[in-house]
Amino acid sequence: MSASIRPADLHSIDEETADSTGPAWRWLPELARGHRFLRWHSSVVVTRYADCRAVLSDRRFGNGLRAEIGAMPDIDPQFVERRRRSLLLEEGERHTRLRRLAIPALRPRNFERFRPAMAQVMNDLVDRVARRGRCDAVVDLCNPVPISVICWVLGVPRREAEFFAEVAEASTALFSGDPGTVPAAMAATEKIDSYIGDLIERRRGKPGQDLITDLIAAAEAEGGSVTISEVMTVITSLIVGGTDTTRNQLAIALHCFAERPEDWERLRRQPELVPNAVEEVVRYAPTAYAMKRVTNEDVELDGLLLPEGTPVIVMSTLANRDGSVFPDPDRFDIERTSGHPHMGFGWGLRSCVGSVLARAELSEALTVLSRRLTGLTLDGETLWSRPDTIQGPVTLPLRFTAV
Ligand code: HEM
Numbered sequence: 001m002s003a004s005i006r007p008a009d010l011h012s013i014d015e016e017t018a019d020s021t022g023p024a025w026r027w028l029p030e031l032a033r034g035h036r037f038l039r040w041h042s043s044v045v046v047t048r049y050a051d052c053r054a055v056l057s058d059r060r061f062g063n064g065l066r067a068e069i070g071a072m073p074d075i076d077p078q079f080v081e082r083r084r085r086s087l088l089l090e091e092g093e094r095h096t097r098l099r100r101l102a103i104p105a106l107r108p109r110n111f112e113r114f115r116p117a118m119a120q121v122m123n124d125l126v127d128r129v130a131r132r133g134r135c136d137a138v139v140d141l142c143n144p145v146p147i148s149v150i151c152w153v154l155g156v157p158r159r160e161a162e163f164f165a166e167v168a169e170a171s172t173a174l175f176s177g178d179p180g181t182v183p184a185a186m187a188a189t190e191k192i193d194s195y196i197g198d199l200i201e202r203r204r205g206k207p208g209q210d211l212i213t214d215l216i217a218a219a220e221a222e223g224g225s226v227t228i229s230e231v232m233t234v235i236t237s238l239i240v241g242g243t244d245t246t247r248n249q250l251a252i253a254l255h256c257f258a259e260r261p262e263d264w265e266r267l268r269r270q271p272e273l274v275p276n277a278v279e280e281v282v283r284y285a286p287t288a289y290a291m292k293r294v295t296n297e298d299v300e301l302d303g304l305l306l307p308e309g310t311p312v313i314v315m316s317t318l319a320n321r322d323g324s325v326f327p328d329p330d331r332f333d334i335e336r337t338s339g340h341p342h343m344g345f346g347w348g349l350r351s352c353v354g355s356v357l358a359r360a361e362l363s364e365a366l367t368v369l370s371r372r373l374t375g376l377t378l379d380g381e382t383l384w385s386r387p388d389t390i391q392g393p394v395t396l397p398l399r400f401t402a403v
Pocket of ligand 1: 087088089099237238239241242243245246249282287288291292343344345346347349350351352353354355357358359
């Protein structure tokens with residue numbers, strides 16, 4: 001690319017197309033073909049795998065969600081400050097500290113013990129719809145999963161699921177940038193902070209076999225330099241970061257398989273394929289289809305000049321379809337082996353800290369579902385959410401025979 005290209009010179013994604021034609025992974029790869037950078041509203045879109053990786057590893061690109069929340073009109077500055085302390089929104093050294101605390105507690109070894117509970121959650125949900133032979137998978141099979149699992153992982157009673165679900169929903173809604181979501185998000189922040197604060201106090205007195213106990217241990221291993229308020233921040237970020245993403249990705253997986261009965265049947269016959277199938281779903285149709293950044297200073301990306309404050313979208317949907325990295329990229333192939341990690345869980349400085357848990361949840365869910373729901377097919381129109389930070393079905397009618 002020659003020097004001095006400006007964002008305004010880039011090809012713009014037609015806004016009507018973007019808002020009306022279903023999930024991004026269906027229409028965007030075709031539309032973006034041949035474009036290294038695009039424009040979408042006021043943002044610059046990065047499309048290629050190598051460029052996406054470079055941006056996600058570069059500190060000159062700050063957190064776009066953080067910037068958006070700060071710019072919302074009439075928002076209480078104290079609330080903004082408090083929300084910004086979250087792992088999802090924090091930056092710089094404080095962000096690194098929070099990740100250092102979270103990552104050891106979220107390693108694979110700590111989740112193996114929860115796998116039977118994850119399978120149990122899914123089996124209970126299937127039991128409820130088995131006789132009907134049809135359901136709305138979003139409501140009946142997917143929405144309850146992450147919150148039920150987080151109850152197990154935090155070692156709190158299942159009756160708290162509704163409370164966590166409300167908090168997660170109100171907090172995630174804020175990421176849409178709609179000022180109308182602020183009052184509910186503020187109330188949710190109050191409630192969850194106080195609940196988690198109490199829980200930490202209780203676990204400090206009486207350790208358990210749960211993630212809170214692991215996080216307190218990780219904080220203590222840092223020699224007292226990590227505060228309890230940081231532990232609290234990490235736990236709340238996990239509830240918020242792990243709910244909408246997981247339930248949407250599971251619903252997307254079911255949609256992919258309802259359209260591909262032979263793959264579904266293969267999963268039932270060969271459950272050892274499930275972990276690879278999970279990777280393929282997240283590559284092919286990532287719920288976190290776009291990651292928002294903003295330039296902290298003037299940046300030049302191989303001839304493209306991005307002035308300080310330019311919103312940038314790292315389009316994982318497109319990076320995951322980069323043919324130089326994933327051969328035959330538009331083909332859904334549950335046996336794909338590429339050697340390159342996809343970007344459905346992000347990359348670099350802010351990559352998903354919960355990916356181990358998410359992968360375990362999706363694998364357990366698909367193992368149970370493919371074993372118990374045979375003849376899975378679509379049973380009406382799937383309605384999709386509008387493109388926001390994440391995307392997925394709002395309604396997914398399915399038909400099946402349950403065993
Ligand atoms: C299928 C499910 C999931 C998907 C697709 C997903 C995807 C992602 C992606 C793409 C990012 C990077 C965002 C960015 O760079 O702007 C991210 C970050 C994050 N995820 Fe996940 N995630 C999932 C599940 C989870 C779970 C289960 C947890 C918690 C237990 C979690 C916690 C987080 C947190 C705290 C961050 C922020 C990390 C940071 O900013 O340093 N996620 N996730």
